[in-house]
Amino acid sequence: MSDLQSPASAAGKATDEAPTESTAGANAPSATAKAGRSFLPQSTLPRHLLVLALSAVFAVVLLEVSSPYQNSQIATLSYYAIAAGGLTVLTGMNGQISLGHGALMAAGAYTTALFLDADEPLPLPLILLASVVVATAVGALVGVAAARLHGPYLAGATLALAVGLPGLAIYFHDIFGGEQGMRVRAPQAPDAFESFIETVSGNAASSTKWLAYVGVICLLITYFFLANLVRSRIGRTWRAVRDQEVAAELAGINLGAWRVLAFVVSAAAAGLAGGVLAIVVRLAAPSGFTLVLSLALLTAIVIGGLGSLLGALLGSALLVFLPPFVTNLGADFGLNGTEAAQLAPFVYGVVLIVAMIFAPAGFVGTIRLRRMTAKAKRASAAQAKAAGSNGG
Amino acid sequence: MAEAHGSTAVSATGTTGGTATTSRLLEVENLSSAYGPVRALDGVSLSAEAGKITAVLGANGAGKTTLLRTISGLVRPVSGRVVLDGEDITKASVESMVGRGMAHVPEGRGVIAELTVDENLRVGALFRGKVGKDEFDRVYDLFPRIAERKNNAAHTLSGGERQMLVIGRALLAKPRVLLLDEPSLGLAPRIVAQIFGLLRQLVDAEGLSVLLVEQNARSALSVADVGVVLNLGRVVVTDSARTLMGDEDLRHAYLGF
Numbered sequence: 020m021s022d023l024q025s026p027a028s029a030a031g032k033a034t035d036e037a038p039t040e041s042t043a044g045a046n047a048p049s050a051t052a053k054a055g056r057s058f059l060p061q062s063t064l065p066r067h068l069l070v071l072a073l074s075a076v077f078a079v080v081l082l083e084v085s086s087p088y089q090n091s092q093i094a095t096l097s098y099y100a101i102a103a104g105g106l107t108v109l110t111g112m113n114g115q116i117s118l119g120h121g122a123l124m125a126a127g128a129y130t131t132a133l134f135l136d137a138d139e140p141l142p143l144p145l146i147l148l149a150s151v152v153v154a155t156a157v158g159a160l161v162g163v164a165a166a167r168l169h170g171p172y173l174a175g176a177t178l179a180l181a182v183g184l185p186g187l188a189i190y191f192h193d194i195f196g197g198e199q200g201m202r203v204r205a206p207q208a209p210d211a212f213e214s215f216i217e218t219v220s221g222n223a224a225s226s227t228k229w230l231a232y233v234g235v236i237c238l239l240i241t242y243f244f245l246a247n248l249v250r251s252r253i254g255r256t257w258r259a260v261r262d263q264e265v266a267a268e269l270a271g272i273n274l275g276a277w278r279v280l281a282f283v284v285s286a287a288a289a290g291l292a293g294g295v296l297a298i299v300v301r302l303a304a305p306s307g308f309t310l311v312l313s314l315a316l317l318t319a320i321v322i323g324g325l326g327s328l329l330g331a332l333l334g335s336a337l338l339v340f341l342p343p344f345v346t347n348l349g350a351d352f353g354l355n356g357t358e359a360a361q362l363a364p365f366v367y368g369v370v371l372i373v374a375m376i377f378a379p380a381g382f383v384g385t386i387r388l389r390r391m392t393a394k395a396k397r398a399s400a401a402q403a404k405a406a407g408s409n410g411g
Numbered sequence: 412m413a414e415a416h417g418s419t420a421v422s423a424t425g426t427t428g429g430t431a432t433t434s435r436l437l438e439v440e441n442l443s444s445a446y447g448p449v450r451a452l453d454g455v456s457l458s459a460e461a462g463k464i465t466a467v468l469g470a471n472g473a474g475k476t477t478l479l480r481t482i483s484g485l486v487r488p489v490s491g492r493v494v495l496d497g498e499d500i501t502k503a504s505v506e507s508m509v510g511r512g513m514a515h516v517p518e519g520r521g522v523i524a525e526l527t528v529d530e531n532l533r534v535g536a537l538f539r540g541k542v543g544k545d546e547f548d549r550v551y552d553l554f555p556r557i558a559e560r561k562n563n564a565a566h567t568l569s570g571g572e573r574q575m576l577v578i579g580r581a582l583l584a585k586p587r588v589l590l591l592d593e594p595s596l597g598l599a600p601r602i603v604a605q606i607f608g609l610l611r612q613l614v615d616a617e618g619l620s621v622l623l624v625e626q627n628a629r630s631a632l633s634v635a636d637v638g639v640v641l642n643l644g645r646v647v648v649t650d651s652a653r654t655l656m657g658d659e660d661l662r663h664a665y666l667g668f
Contacts, residue, residue, distance in 0.1 A: 255523075255534060258523055258526060262524055262525065263521035265517050268506050269505065269516075269517060269521075270584065271507070271508070271509035272506055272537065
C-alpha cells in the first residue's frame with residue numbers, strides 16, 4: 020500500500036509550493052480523465068448496473084463461442100473468482116488476512132452436496148443460498164475471534180481453520196463420506212435454459228454449459244454486490260479501519276464489529292464459491308479443500324492487485340488458465356505427459372516471482388500506479404508550461 | 412516556583428470565568444497513566460471550559476500526548492478520573508467518546524489515504540447517521556483549501572491541508588470538546604497561524620472547548636486563553652496565557668523560547 024502512495028504524495032508535495040495555481044493544475048487532468056470515461060454514468064449504482072449488463076452480454080457471447088472444455092474452465096474460474104472476490108474485500112479493503120477461506124468454501128460445498136442428495140432436492144438457488152448461510156455462520160464465528168487478532172496471529176488462527184475444518188468431514192464420515200467425500204448430483208437445467216441457448220446460438224444445451232452459466236451468474240451477482248459494497252459507506256468504513264485504526268476508533272467506529280462484518284461478507288462469498296465448486300466438480304471431498312486452495316486464493320488476489328475486484332478476477336484467471344496452457348505448450352515442444360504436467364507449477368512459480376519484481380502492487384495496482392504517475396507528470400508539465408508562459 | 416504560580420492561577424481563573432463551575436466541560440482529576448513501569452502522567456488535574464482554548468505545553472516526553480490519549484480512552488489510567496459535562500467517562504469505550512460530545516484529533520493526522528477529501532469527512536459524521544449537506548458546506552467554508560480538493564484522494568494533500576481535513580472531520584462529529592494533538596507539527600508558520608486563527612473563530616462563535624496540546628508554545632499561547640505547563644508527567648503551572656507569555660523564567664525553563 021505504501022508504495023502505492025509514495026509517488027502520488029510526492030506529486031502532492033511538488034504542487035504545494037504555489038498553492039492556488041498548482042491545485043487548479045492538479046485538478047485539471049483529473050477532470051479530463053473523468054471526461055474520457057464519461058460514457059459510464061457518474062453515480063455508482065447506475066454505473067455498476069451498466070457494467071453488470073455489459074458483462075452479462077460479454078459472458079453469454081464468450082460461453083457460446085468457446086468449446087465445451089473452455090466452458091468447464093470458465094465454470095472453474097467462476098468459483099475461484101467468487102471466493103477471491105470475497106477474500107480481496109477482507110484482505111484488501113479491511114486489512115485482515117485469512118488462510119482459512121478454503122475451509123469456508125468446504126462449508127459451502129458440503130452444504131450444497133447434502134441438499135442435492137435429498138430425494139426431492141430444493142431449487143438450486145435455494146441450495147446455494149443455504150451454502151451461503153452456513154459459510155456465513157462459520158465465518159461469523161471465526162470473525163469474532165479474528166477481530167481480536169492481527170497479522171501473523173490472525174493468519175495462524177485461520178490456518179487452524181483451514182487444517183481443522185476439512186478434518187471434521189473425515190471424523191463424521193457417516194454424514195460427509197469421510198476421505199472419499201460426497202458425490203454431488205448434477206442439478207438439472209430448467210427447460211427455459213434450453214430454449215434460451217436455442218435462440219441465442221443454436222448450440223446444444225449440455226450439462227457442462229448449464230453449470231458454466233450457473234457459475235457465471237453467481238460470479239456476476241457476487242461482484243455486483245461486492246462492488247456496490249466497496250463503494251458504499253460500508254466500504255469507506257472498512258478502509259478507515261484498515262488504514263487509520265486509531266482515527267477510526269476516535270471517529271466512533273467500533274473496530275471489532277466492522278472487522279467481523281468484513282469477515283462475514285467474505286465468508287458468504289466463500290460459501291457461494293464452495294456451492295458452485297461442488298456442482299461443477301460434482302464432488303465434495305476433504306482433499307479438495309486443503310491449505311493449498313486457501314493459499315492459491317491469497318496468491319490470486321495479491322498478484323491481481325489487493326483490494327481490486329478486477330484484480331481478483333485476473334488473478335483467478337491466471338490460476339485457472341495458466342497450468343493447462345503451459346502443459347499444452349510443453350506437449351507441443353515434445354515433452355511427455357508427466358513432464359509437461361510438471362512444467363505448469365514451475366512456470367506458475369516463475370510468473371509469481373516475475374510479477375513480484377515488476378508488478379509489486381499486483382496487475383491492477385501497478386497499472387493504477389502507472390496511471391497516477393503519468394497523471395502527476397502531465398500535471399507538473401502543464402504547470403511548468405503555464406509558469407513559462409507567465410514568465411515570458 | 413510552582414507554588415507561586417499555583418496561587419496566581421487561582422486569581423486568574425477567578426477573574427476570567429465568573430461561571431467557572433458550570434462552564435467546566437471537561438475535568439481531569441488527579442490522572443495518572445503508565446506504560447509498563449514508566450509513569451507518563453503523575454496526578455494531572457486540569458479543566459477545559461466552554462468557549463476557551465486551553466493549551467497544554469511542555470517538552471518532548473512531558474506527557475502531553477499521553478494526557479490526550481488517556482482522556483479519550485486510548486490509554487487507560489492507573490488512577491484518577493475524567494469527567495465530561497458532569498459524567499464520569501474514565502472507563503467509557505474509545506468509540507463512544509464522539510457520541511458523548513468529545514472529538515480527538517490524534518497526532519500525525521489520521522487521514523484515510525485512499526479515500527477522497529469528501530469521503531474522509533463522511534467518516535467523521537458516520538456515527539451520527541444522516542448528516543445534512545449544509546454541515547459539510549460549513550466545514551468547506553471554514554477551509555476553502557480543502558473544498559477545492561473535495562474529490563481528490565487524501566494522499567495527494569499537503570501537510571497543512573491534511574491538518575485542515577482532520578480538524579474538519581472532527582468538527583463533523585459536532586463536538587463540544589475538541590482535543591487537538593500537535594496540529595502545528597511540520598507545518599509552515601503561516602499555515603499554523605491560519606489554522607490557529609480559524610480555531611479561535613470557531614471557539615468564539617460556537618462556545619466550543621478546545622484542549623490544545625502543543626510543543627510550539629509561542630504560537631499556542633498566542634491563541635489560547637489558558638495555559639497548562641507539563642513537565643515529566645506533572646502539572647508545573649496553570650495560568651492565563653497572557654501571564655505565561657510574560658513570565659520569562661518559566662518560558663526559558665519549560666517552553667524553550
